[in-house]
Amino acid sequence: MALDERDGWSDDDLLALYARGDPVAARRLTHRFTPLALRVAQRMLADAAEAEDVAQEAMLRLWRMAPGWQPGQAKVTTWLYRVVANLCTDRLRRRRTVPLDAAPEPEDGDPGVAARMIAADRAAALEQALAALPERQRQAVILRHLEGLANPEIAEVMEVGVEAVESLVARGKRGLAAALSGRRDELGFDDG
Amino acid sequence: MAEDDLNDKGLEAFFAAGRENAPVPSDALLARVMADAEAEMVRPAEVAVLRPAARPGFLRAAVASIGGWAGLGGLATATAAGVWIGFVGLADPLDAGGLITPSLSVELMPGADSFMTASAEE
Incomplete structure (x- = not known):
């Protein structure tokens, strides 16, 4: 064909x-x-x-x-x-x-939820946390860590310098870590 | 607090989950995109129009060099006149008087005189 x-x-x-x-x-x-x-x-x-x-x-x-x-x-x-x-x-x-309730909530109220946590739940939690980030940080993190672009290409997409991209990604990740850290137990992390 | 935040390894687990669970376009969305693609697609006839004009061929260039189609018409007329002049064998082609008032006698009915003579004798 x-x-x-x-x-x-x-x-x-x-x-x-x-x-x-x-x-x-x-x-x-x-x-x-x-x-x-x-x-x-x-x-x-x-x-x-x-x-x-x-x-x-x-x-x-x-x-x-x-x-x-x-x-x-x-x-x-x-x-x-x-x-x-x-x-x-x-x-x-x-x-x-930003409609924070757009992303589905991970399952809750079930004692076995941590054991049954699947990637879809983590993805949903990530989507919620991303939505709470400032727009430029969100964009930089998505392109870097979900789309896998290199910083120079992200700089081209966002029409900023590479250093600005590095800063946006770093601040975005700090924001995500802060937002998701409270849900570590719920999402099955023990932070090794 | 920073020490309570997820480390890079923990965040990467979220990113990996996000990549694995990436949204996938529905068939309906793909169909709408394809419909747009077809609506915006340049048709072959339009491509022909968009192509640069073809270079003039030999005939077009030759005609242009003698002043276009009007020039070609004049050349054809002159050629035909030359052929005719050569055919009739005029000693002096510029003798327009000879051409305009020719002293020629044309016998429309050859033998008509003898026919008339015979009839009169009867």
């Missing part, structure tokens, strides 16, 4: 094919980049419906920029991370408050 043959194609190649009207490239790009956009949006906004809207809007901008994309000039992922981050910032500024 043509789609499988294109697994090894670069982002630039796929964008160029899409710009020439190739529907298979469109499908490949959709499956390659929509998850990325959704992940970042949901962690930034802590709202599934809003995150979907942002992901769709970011992808729409990808389709529209494809004909003018200059291969090799920048990474498509860096461009997309920045678009998603900016869209999230716009939404956060509009609503001003």
Whole structure:
């Protein structure tokens, strides 16, 4: 199948094919980049419906920029991370408050909860703690520790210097540690 | 207090859990994104329009060098006139009087005189 043959194609190649009207490239790009956009949006906004809207809007901008994309000039992922981050910032500024109750609470009230704690509960707790961080710290921590970007690329996405990224990540992690430390027992940590 | 906070190892356990439980796009979202992609996709006909204009071919360049299609028409007329002049063998092509008022007699009905003569004799 043509789609499988294109697994090894670069982002630039796929964008160029899409710009020439190739529907298979469109499908490949959709499956390659929509998850990325959704992940970042949901962690930034802590709202599934809003995150979907942002992901769709970011992808729409990808389709529209494809004909003018200059291969090799920048990474498509860096461009997309920045678009998603900016869209999230716009939404956060509009609503001003973060719905802390958007993330599901970990199971509670069960004496065996610590033993049965699963990664999903920790992920939910992390999502709550992330939502309480200042926006820039949250963004830096998400890109560094959940998306796995290197600091120079984060600096490019956030349009700040590398030192500023290091500072944002460090402060963000301190905030997360403070927020989550009270739940260590609940989440099955003994802090070795 | 700082000493009560999670250390990096403890935080990394949360990050790992977050990575494992990353949100995944629903089929409905993927379908909406694909629909946008198709709506925004440049059609092949539009790509042809967007391509730079093709370089003029040999014929187009040759016609342009003689003043375009009007020039070609004039050249064709002059060529036809030259052929005709050569065919009729005029000694002096500039003798317009000879061309305009030719002293030629045309016999429309060859043998008509003998036919008339025979009829009169009957």
